[in-house]
Amino acid sequence: MKYCVTITNIRKGSDLVKSSIFKTVLIAASAALLLSGCGGATGGEGNRQGNEKKETVTLTMEYNWSSPNADNLYYKERIKQFEEQNPDINIEAQDIPSAQYRTKLRTEAAGNSMPDMFILFPAVEMEPYIAADVLMPIDEIMDEWKGILPPQALAGFNVNGKQYAIPTKMTFVDIIYYHKDLLESVGYKEFPATYSEFLEMAKKLKAAGITPIVMGNKNRWPMQSSFISAVGDRFAGSDFLQKVIQGEAKFTDPDYVNALNTVSELVNLEAFNADINTMDEVQQQDYFLQKKAAITITSSTIDTKFRAGNTDKAAAENIGIALFPAVEGGKGDPTKSAGVIQYGIGLSKGLSDAKKEAAMKFLKFFYAPELYTTLMSKGIVVPALVETPADTTPYLKEMLELTKNGSAVVFDSVMQPALKDAMENGIQAILTKQKTPEQVAKELQDTMDKNRR
Amino acid sequence: MHGLKRTGWTVFFGMLPALLIYTGIALVPIGMSLYYSFFSWDGLSPMRHVGLHNYISTLTDGVFWKGVGNNLFMLATGIFGQLPIGLFFALLLNRSLKGIKVYRSMLFLPVVISAVIVSIIWGMVFKIESGMLNGLLGLIGLESWQQDWLGSPKLGMLSVSITYIWQNYGFFMVIFLAALQNIPQEMREAALMDGASGWKHFWYVTLPMLKDTIWVTLIFAISNSFRVFDLIYVMTAGGPAHNTEVMTIYMYNNAFQNMNFGYGSAVSMLILLFSLIAIYAAKLITQRNR
Numbered sequence A: 001m002k003y004c005v006t007i008t009n010i011r012k013g014s015d016l017v018k019s020s021i022f023k024t025v026l027i028a029a030s031a032a033l034l035l036s037g038c039g040g041a042t043g044g045e046g047n048r049q050g051n052e053k054k055e056t057v058t059l060t061m062e063y064n065w066s067s068p069n070a071d072n073l074y075y076k077e078r079i080k081q082f083e084e085q086n087p088d089i090n091i092e093a094q095d096i097p098s099a100q101y102r103t104k105l106r107t108e109a110a111g112n113s114m115p116d117m118f119i120l121f122p123a124v125e126m127e128p129y130i131a132a133d134v135l136m137p138i139d140e141i142m143d144e145w146k147g148i149l150p151p152q153a154l155a156g157f158n159v160n161g162k163q164y165a166i167p168t169k170m171t172f173v174d175i176i177y178y179h180k181d182l183l184e185s186v187g188y189k190e191f192p193a194t195y196s197e198f199l200e201m202a203k204k205l206k207a208a209g210i211t212p213i214v215m216g217n218k219n220r221w222p223m224q225s226s227f228i229s230a231v232g233d234r235f236a237g238s239d240f241l242q243k244v245i246q247g248e249a250k251f252t253d254p255d256y257v258n259a260l261n262t263v264s265e266l267v268n269l270e271a272f273n274a275d276i277n278t279m280d281e282v283q284q285q286d287y288f289l290q291k292k293a294a295i296t297i298t299s300s301t302i303d304t305k306f307r308a309g310n311t312d313k314a315a316a317e318n319i320g321i322a323l324f325p326a327v328e329g330g331k332g333d334p335t336k337s338a339g340v341i342q343y344g345i346g347l348s349k350g351l352s353d354a355k356k357e358a359a360m361k362f363l364k365f366f367y368a369p370e371l372y373t374t375l376m377s378k379g380i381v382v383p384a385l386v387e388t389p390a391d392t393t394p395y396l397k398e399m400l401e402l403t404k405n406g407s408a409v410v411f412d413s414v415m416q417p418a419l420k421d422a423m424e425n426g427i428q429a430i431l432t433k434q435k436t437p438e439q440v441a442k443e444l445q446d447t448m449d450k451n452r453r
Numbered sequence B: 001m002h003g004l005k006r007t008g009w010t011v012f013f014g015m016l017p018a019l020l021i022y023t024g025i026a027l028v029p030i031g032m033s034l035y036y037s038f039f040s041w042d043g044l045s046p047m048r049h050v051g052l053h054n055y056i057s058t059l060t061d062g063v064f065w066k067g068v069g070n071n072l073f074m075l076a077t078g079i080f081g082q083l084p085i086g087l088f089f090a091l092l093l094n095r096s097l098k099g100i101k102v103y104r105s106m107l108f109l110p111v112v113i114s115a116v117i118v119s120i121i122w123g124m125v126f127k128i129e130s131g132m133l134n135g136l137l138g139l140i141g142l143e144s145w146q147q148d149w150l151g152s153p154k155l156g157m158l159s160v161s162i163t164y165i166w167q168n169y170g171f172f173m174v175i176f177l178a179a180l181q182n183i184p185q186e187m188r189e190a191a192l193m194d195g196a197s198g199w200k201h202f203w204y205v206t207l208p209m210l211k212d213t214i215w216v217t218l219i220f221a222i223s224n225s226f227r228v229f230d231l232i233y234v235m236t237a238g239g240p241a242h243n244t245e246v247m248t249i250y251m252y253n254n255a256f257q258n259m260n261f262g263y264g265s266a267v268s269m270l271i272l273l274f275s276l277i278a279i280y281a282a283k284l285i286t287q288r289n290r
Helices: A002-013 A020-053 A070-085 A098-110 A123-132 A139-145 A151-157 A180-185 A195-207 A221-236 A240-246 A254-268 A281-289 A300-308 A313-317 A353-366 A369-377 A394-402 A417-431 A437-452 B004-036 B053-059 B062-093 B100-112 B115-125 B132-139 B156-182 B185-193 B198-227 B230-235 B247-257 B261-288
Strands: A057-063 A089-095 A117-120 A169-172 A175-179 A211-214 A293-298 A319-322 A337-342 A344-347
Touching: A057 A098, A057 A353, A070 A089, A070 A300, A070 A353, A070 A369, A089 A353, A098 A117, A098 A123, A098 B247, A117 A123, A139 A353, A151 A337, A169 A300, A175 A180, A175 A300, A180 A195, A180 A319, A195 A211, A195 A254, A211 A281, A221 A240, A221 A254, A221 A293, A221 A337, A221 A417, A254 A417, A254 A437, A281 A293, A281 A300, A300 A313, A300 A319, A300 A394, A313 A319, A319 A394, A344 A353, A417 A437, A417 B247, B004 B261, B053 B261, B062 B100, B062 B156, B062 B198, B062 B247, B062 B261, B100 B156, B115 B132, B115 B156, B115 B230, B156 B198, B156 B230, B185 B198, B198 B247, B198 B261, B230 B247, B247 B261
Parallel strands: A057 A089, A057 A117, A211 A293
Antiparallel strands: A117 A344, A169 A337, A175 A293, A175 A319
């Protein structure tokens, strides 16, 4: 009752409520309702018409290509080319920010409203979709890539002998980029080969007033993916995470605690930018390019922004690349980079025949050899055996050389979401000095045990 | 009053559309959540009945209780931040002044702006290098106070709450303003004749007259604070390391990011329970003060 009284009070008393703002808000709110209602209806009709007439087929698609990376822009261009060549096929695409993409797709799968085509993440991320049986295998068109895509490029998207997607590129997540002149200014002509030297260098950079390492960990995955994947591999070896999953090793083993401890050591040196937990990954790249920090660790894709595609040639020439150095007594191979295949397009199982035919046609076009050669000439590592184009940049050659020694394991490509979550929050807790590496290791193991049950 | 007997039915039919919508978008989903909360379910594979397990593991999770604590913090900033500031501006605006409408609109503006925009703007204010707050501190020689406001474990919640206050005080301001304008002018004159002016007038005349309105705004402030999500999600997403996580974000992370819809449903039932307890407590206090 009191509620009603107040509302009448507002009516009677306040000029504001009568004023145009209030009206505008009301109108806007009702317009939004109307619009969203209409939008839904037209969308549905469009699909139905597409099926009935058999003339134009509309395929819905979702991808996470919203960052302006060189390859993302090219993928969208290819979709456009396909639509031009096939006026009877219409692709209705939604571009979703990477941080939200997986959540959105999984929720759609749960709500039985998946798009016709969507970016699929390999390995552990595919498991729930396989279990729910919502994916369509593409084995019937795999001959198309015989001799182009080697088995290791396909393995991530292959479950029980069935192929569900093929990748566009190979992404190494743990590439260290550094400004050569800044390192030289503290006496390092080359990137340190051991971790203790690396720490020494960080101290010297700090003393010289240069932020040693910039990371943009607001969205939490950068430290987990780009940092811990590599460091964990150096200390505990490439088979460690698999052993943990099988229960043969524990996160609380000294090797892994030591790996987590590197975060703590670097924090104590104040080696990271102070706003590491509120900066995002794009700001991280800009911060590094502005030479506000000597080093950053991020994916091989960003090399095109830092070097190959950089309009400032001198700045590009000044940026070097390296892998995380060797650690004392470490069980991992310090020449290994942590890599994953990316951007397979999966198909929904429920496609009608007409849609299926169109989707297969699209995949054949999209993943044609020219995709891989174009990506290479843009400076991106691809998992395909195609001729190296003549205009391959020396930067890409350097990257291929650096990453040729096989792949270490990327943490979230093998670990369940709950573990990824525990790791990401654990690292932030170490970064804010709220937890010790030992505590975080114990939490990780607890989560692992709980998850296995 | 010829229609008096039929009033009950008339009211019922009048409310029927609203009632149906409310049942469809509020009551049914709450019932479904209650049902899901007894299952372990990732949305894709078959549901598995686990009894009270979801509730037990939520209530024994330290992160959940941290969220509860942060919710109480938001509740306190709602009550002790938004309400007094809203009342303060309402008192200022409750007079004839040149361009009063402009001031009113300006002060009400934050309520109209979408929470995402508000979060982005304030995220910029709190930035470490180019942030306005650190810039101001630098100007007055307090460089030692400059820091990463949203990333700090100690000040993260405070920074978020400042934004929360800024975003919502205008809503309470409008309610208070309406109530103030409803206080008869004669009261003011009578009080003045009795010698009550300034603070005395406020304490002994204005405030008692606003009592009912204050209780209403209190209920609003409580229920708002349990619903807060978008603001924190955009500013910090609950980070770093759960420091600014509230119950709704905890629920979202578990349900949608870790794909545990049963667990998430259990958490949302607990949120509902806590909100009802808080509102009931407020109601009890209200009645005692009547």
